[in-house]
Amino acid sequence: MNRTLRIKHNFIDAVRLYIRGGPGGAGLPKYGGIGGQGGNVYVEGKNDPVKLYDLRSLRDLNGLRGGNGGASSQFSLVGRNGKDAIIHAPPSTVCITEAGTLLGEIYEEGDRVLVARGGDGGSPTNGFMPQLGEKHHVKIIIKTISDVSLVGFPNAGKSTLLKAIARSRFKPRIAAYPFTTLSPLMGTLEYPDLRTISIVDLPGLIEMAHANRGLGHSFLRHVERTKILLIMIDVQGFQLDHKNPYRTPLETFLLLNKELELYDPLLVYKPAMVLINKMDTKNATAIYDRLVHDLQNIKDVLPTLPEEMRPKQLLQVQEIAGVSAKKNEKSVAYVKDRIRVLLDLYTDELCAENATDLATVDNSKDEKLFLNKLKEHNVKLV
Numbered sequence: 001m002n003r004t005l006r007i008k009h010n011f012i013d014a015v016r017l018y019i020r021g022g023p024g025g026a027g028l029p030k031y032g033g034i035g036g037q038g039g040n041v042y043v044e045g046k047n048d049p050v051k052l053y054d055l056r057s058l059r060d061l062n063g064l065r066g067g068n069g070g071a072s073s074q075f076s077l078v079g080r081n082g083k084d085a086i087i088h089a090p091p092s093t094v095c096i097t098e099a100g101t102l103l104g105e106i107y108e109e110g111d112r113v114l115v116a117r118g119g120d121g122g123s124p125t126n127g128f129m130p131q132l133g134e135k136h137h138v139k140i141i142i143k144t145i146s147d148v149s150l151v152g153f154p155n156a157g158k159s160t161l162l163k164a165i166a167r168s169r170f171k172p173r174i175a176a177y178p179f180t181t182l183s184p185l186m187g188t189l190e191y192p193d194l195r196t197i198s199i200v201d202l203p204g205l206i207e208m209a210h211a212n213r214g215l216g217h218s219f220l221r222h223v224e225r226t227k228i229l230l231i232m233i234d235v236q237g238f239q240l241d242h243k244n245p246y247r248t249p250l251e252t253f254l255l256l257n258k259e260l261e262l263y264d265p266l267l268v269y270k271p272a273m274v275l276i277n278k279m280d281t282k283n284a285t286a287i288y289d290r291l292v293h294d295l296q297n298i299k300d301v302l303p304t305l306p307e308e309m310r311p312k313q314l315l316q317v318q319e320i321a322g323v324s325a326k327k328n329e330k331s332v333a334y335v336k337d338r339i340r341v342l343l344d345l346y347t348d349e350l351c352a353e354n355a356t357d358l359a360t361v362d363n364s365k366d367e368k369l370f371l372n373k374l375k376e377h378n379v380k381l382v
């Protein structure tokens, strides 16, 4: 297998910046004058009507510093405070230190996170010696908060589905070649009773993405906060190009499962709906039936597959549906309805419960759960 394949990101959704709070102003011991506070550095939420996922422009702010606090003087005993410096970032941004400490999160426009504090001005408490501002590297990372995420190998039809069921500010690109979607795309599912559910369409994931193949797997950070996984599989399987091996739909499913757990073992505990797409294509029904049979008998099938195909923990599949995102509106409408049902069934609490249970997970129990769910919910719509 060609392990060097790398596709260049066209989006920057994480930056690391060196920032400094401004130094405090000098105090005036003779008159008890207090220097002004150095300016703070904040990250502030701001909706960008043009692009949601690009922090590219923030890179120019490397080295940003809060303003100097003013010195105390005979005429103005209390020095003026230094000017705050503001870094604008879109909602769903987290700010963390180099060591991984969470400084704060931006949920919506106007939210502010203090990322570097200005130094105190000179005052009696510090012997009138002005203090330097805090200085360090911070990481500013966009982590989408959406209800549902669309995950799959390239070309599976994720963006086609997004286009069919969701309204999006951005027009998804759809094409018959891998890696059409290069940056995560947000959409909204709208229901007749005005309920809305957010969905994110992700770039294609391939095997060895954890080793930086394809687009890598860093965009999976957008999956971390979603409640439901929509796993999309092409019923015809996947082949990146003639230099790479063909993968059957079952192998595609297992390899996706593996990549998800390699990014974060907790991801696979999210409830998942598996969509077998392109059911309008040749032999689809027969392949679908075999795939479902294999998934229902996964215990017997796994040992027959090579080691590198076997995930440690199987995805929590709640339902499998055969759909045609491009050609069958009924199947697409079904998916939209089921997303809502699953979301309401599996609340945050359940996810949290699953996550904390991880330490004591009994694999056989999980497998049984997986199989029972599959037997209950196996629909074919095309």
Ligand SMILES: Nc1nc2c(ncn2[C@@H]2O[C@H](COP(=O)(O)OP(=O)(O)OP(=O)(O)O)[C@@H](O)[C@H]2O)c(=O)[nH]1
Residues within 6 Å of the ligand: 152, 153, 154, 155, 156, 157, 158, 159, 160, 161, 173, 174, 175, 176, 177, 178, 179, 180, 181, 182, 202, 203, 204, 205, 277, 278, 279, 280, 281, 323, 324, 325, 326, 327
């Ligand atoms: N026959 C058929 N083709 C489909 C169906 N859904 C999608 N396609 C085609 O599959 C190709 C890939 O579709 P995309 O929606 O771009 O796939 P994607 O999963 O978003 O791909 P990446 O963005 O590269 O990860 C396009 O040529 C679509 O027209 C389907 O239900 N049936």
Ligand SMILES: [Mg+2]
Residues within 6 Å of the ligand: 158, 159, 160, 173, 174, 180, 181, 201, 202, 203, 204
């Ligand atoms: Mg796409």
